[in-house]
Every structure is written in C-alpha cells, then in structure tokens.
Amino acid sequence: MAYWLMKSEPSEFSIDDLVKAKNQTVPWFGVRNYLARNYMRDHMRVGDDVLFYHSSCPEPGIAGLARVLSTAYPDETQFDKKSKYFDAKATRETPRWMLVDVQLMRKSRLLSLAELRDTPALQTMVILQRGNRLSITPVTSTEWKSVVKLLGK
DNA sequence: GCCAACGTTGGC
DNA sequence: GCCAACGTTGGC
Numbered sequence: 001m002a003y004w005l006m007k008s009e010p011s012e013f014s015i016d017d018l019v020k021a022k023n024q025t026v027p028w029f030g031v032r033n034y035l036a037r038n039y040m041r042d043h044m045r046v047g048d049d050v051l052f053y054h055s056s057c058p059e060p061g062i063a064g065l066a067r068v069l070s071t072a073y074p075d076e077t078q079f080d081k082k083s084k085y086f087d088a089k090a091t092r093e094t095p096r097w098m099l100v101d102v103q104l105m106r107k108s109r110l111l112s113l114a115e116l117r118d119t120p121a122l123q124t125m126v127i128l129q130r131g132n133r134l135s136i137t138p139v140t141s142t143e144w145k146s147v148v149k150l151l152g153k
Numbered sequence: 154g155c156c157a158a159c160g161t162t163g164g165c
Numbered sequence: 166g167c168c169a170a171c172g173t174t175g176g177c
Contacts, residue, residue, distance in 0.1 A: 133162045135162085161171090162169100
C-alpha cells in the first residue's frame, strides 16, 4: 500500500467536482510530465491512498481523501485535437500519456498549505520542498497518518 | 551529449 | 503580475 498527493487546479477540477462525478470517480487526465506519469503507470496500485490537493487557487491545500481505483491506461485527451492536452506525437498504437482512475473517499475541511508548513511532522513532504512543482508526489505512511490526524476523525 | 533559451508551474 | 525553480527543446 502506497500513498500519494495529487494536485488539481479547482478551476479545472475541484473536490466538489469529484463529489458530483459519476461513481465519485475521475480519470486523472492532463498529466504531461514524465515523472508524474511514471508514478501512475509504474508505481500506483489499486487501493493506494491519495491526498487530493487544490493548487493555483486562492486557498491552496488538501481538500479531501481519495484512492486509486484502476491501474494505468491511456489518457484519451492526448488523442483529442480539440483538447488542450492534445499531443501530436502520441498515437493509439504508442500512447505517451497514461492515467489512473481516482475515487473519492471523503471531502475534508481544507487543510491549507500554511497549516502543512506549520506542522513539524509534515516538513518532509515532497510538496513542501523548495522548488518542487510535480503534480503527483509520493507521501509516506507517517505523513499520511499526520494529515489524517490533522483532518480529524 | 551539451547547454542556452524558452516555457510552465504555482505560491505569493 | 512577479519570479524562482526546473523541465523541455533544439542547434550544434
């Protein structure tokens, strides 16, 4: 069992969108970074736990808990000429971008970035390291437990 | 394969 | 809107 933090811009896809989504599940489309892709393709397993993080917004922070619902499969948006995620170099025979399905466990209070920074037990989080911009990062079990504790219940 | 230029991310 | 950080591109 592994733990992950996955960033989403709420203007594009928020925790409330996930609450409303069919089966409260979303294909994690739009990742266009190789390391983040590799985490999904090579390291995520069904049942892994996910921190759903809101980025590039007025109140960045953890907005809910989710889990990995599928193994990796091709991201359809890479084939869609009308999508901003279209990739001319990707083909169905040799897809370049893979994703997993993510299902809501529960929406939480917003655990703000400031609060994360103020929590000694969370200083090791990749997302808090200087210069880190990766949209998917591994989380340790210790960090996970600390976050759940801060969220309460 | 190097590396300068350029583009993107994302908090502030 | 700024800008630090870092990934990608492309000429050589």
